[in-house]
Amino acid sequence: MLPMCSAAMYVATLTAALFPPLRKRRNHEPFLSLLFEHLPMAAAIVDASDRVLAINPAFTRLFEYTEAEALGRPLGELIVPEELRTQGLEFTERALHGELIGTESVRCSRSGERIPVWIMGIVLRTPLRRKGILALYQDMRPIHQQRQQLQQLLEQAQQLMAARDRMLATISHDLRSPLATAQGLCQLILSEPTDADQVRTHATKLAELLDYQLKLIGDLLTYFRTQTAEKLELELEEFDLCELAVQVLDALTLSAYRKQIQLVPRLPEESVPIRADRYKLQRVLTNLLTNAIKFTPNGGTVELEVTTDPTLSRPIIVRVRDTGVGIPAELLPNLFEPFSAAVKPGTGGERGTGLGLAIVKRLVELHGGAISISSQPGSGTTVEVSLPPSPPSSP
Helix, strand or coil: CCCCCCHHHHHHHHHHHHHHHHHCCCCHHHHHHHHHHCCCCEEEEEECCCEEEEECHHHHHHHCCCHHHHCCCEHHHHHCCHHHHHHHHHHHHHHHCCCCEEEEEEEECCCCCEEEEEEEEEEEECCCCCEEEEEEEEECHHHHHHHHHHHHHHHHHHHHHHHHHHHHHHHHHHHHHHHHHHHHHHHHHHHCCCCHHHHHHHHHHHHHHHHHHHHHHHHHHHHHHHCCHHHCCCCEEEEEHHHHHHHHHHHCHHHHHHCCCEEEEECCCCCCEEEEEHHHHHHHHHHHHHHHHHCCCCCCEEEEEEEECCCCCCCEEEEEEECCCCCCHHHHHHCCCCCCCCCCCCCCCCCCCCCHHHHHHHHHHHCCCEEEEEEECCCEEEEEEEECCCCCCCC
């Protein structure tokens, strides 16, 4: 099929159509010569024996043959790959019988490069009534590159749609299942109003379910906001990162105590000033430490280290280490994806929303930082966050 956007092909066809009428007029040679020379497509005129009578500059640019090298030689020997010589001769024969040839094929340059081209063959007549052919070649490489780019964009769009569908299915399940359980608990409470212990037990489970639902909804809202940077602005202020780290550790002391986990701060004596969004970095530290506590068995250790390295482009380093169950190597590459397969209940049965690390990664990147995870099953996990003293976009 002829490319729809080929203005060059239209010009070339018009040129071929002009040859016969112009030959009836006087002084047509300069005009035809000028038109042929300035055709934007590679063009060659061959006689009935396929020998080259003329080529234009575009032919030289595409196939690397000078006029001296091409004139008098069979066109097929110049640019047609050996395995397509028979096809090339067939095109010539069909064109000589008046058929307008238009097809995509491959031709070779002087250096041997195989070039995809759109070919047109148009019959011409000389003043002596001897037939020849105007052969036109449009370089298809730019079009092929555009096709590849469009195909890549299409595949990316399909992957995003598939990820969206999986996410929606997961969200629907995670929202519906606890609500169904909560409904059942409510019915049990209503059916056993005189048994205070049973009512208290059911009410406790119901509170846990509602707490999880609120956390899931909150994480969903945060996650979707983080996916649109223009809707998630950083409220920058200057503060001591070590001070924030101590506040987060204090807030999680009870969660660690319940599992007899030791929280170990490793902070420098001097302050670590940073210009950042205090609330969002607090969310980052809280999510990372909560994850570490969740996947560390009773009696384990979770460390929070803050340090600096002036030689790095992101000199502020935060590390969260735990002595937990670790993560299999095959799950590490997709760990920051929402609802990753690595999301499992904690060592104490704690539930997660599957969005915590995805939110952390996005918040760190909004600050111009980077995050990485190293882990060995049975040997614990280390999460490292590196941050600049101030986000790149801040004044």
